[in-house]
Amino acid sequence: MISFDLECGNEHRFEGIFRDYESFADQMARGMVTCPYCESGDIKRLFSGCSIQARPSTAAVIDRKSPNIFDMMRLVESYVKENFDNVGSDFAETARAIYYGAEEERNIYGQSTQEEIRELLDEGIHVLPLPSPGTAEN
Ligand SMILES: [Zn+2]
Structure with missing residues (x-):
C-alpha cells in the first residue's frame, strides 16, 4: 500500500x-479519484519540498541566539535556495543520478513526493525536508 498527498x-x-503506484496512476487516468469533501474529480498530487546535500561540511549557519524555530526554518530555506541548484520536480531522479555518480556531485533542492523521499532514504540517500514546498522559481 502506498499513500499520496x-x-x-x-x-x-x-x-x-x-494498492500500488500503478493502481494510483490507473485510477487517476480514469478520473476515479475524487475529493472526499466535495467529490470533485479535479485531483492533483501534492509535492513536498526537499533538498539533498552532497557535501555535508557546508552547513547552514544558524544564529543560536534566536531559538525561534520558524526563524531557523526560514534561514535554512533561504540558505538552501541561495546555495543549492533548483532541479524542480526532477529532484528524486537527479538525487539518484548524483548519488550513483551519473551526474556531477552538487547540492540540489526541488520537489518530490513523500513516496519518492522514502525510496531515496531507503537507498541511503540523505534527503533533507524543506519547511515549505520547493516552489519553482524563475
Ligand atoms: Zn474538494
Whole structure:
C-alpha cells in the first residue's frame, strides 16, 4: 500500500491510499479519484519540498541566539535556495543520478513526493525536508 498527498480543485487536501503506484496512476487516468469533501474529480498530487546535500561540511549557519524555530526554518530555506541548484520536480531522479555518480556531485533542492523521499532514504540517500514546498522559481 502506498499513500499520496492529494489536493482537489477547491484546495481540499487529503491522503489517498492505493494498492500500488500503478493502481494510483490507473485510477487517476480514469478520473476515479475524487475529493472526499466535495467529490470533485479535479485531483492533483501534492509535492513536498526537499533538498539533498552532497557535501555535508557546508552547513547552514544558524544564529543560536534566536531559538525561534520558524526563524531557523526560514534561514535554512533561504540558505538552501541561495546555495543549492533548483532541479524542480526532477529532484528524486537527479538525487539518484548524483548519488550513483551519473551526474556531477552538487547540492540540489526541488520537489518530490513523500513516496519518492522514502525510496531515496531507503537507498541511503540523505534527503533533507524543506519547511515549505520547493516552489519553482524563475
Ligand atoms: Zn474538494
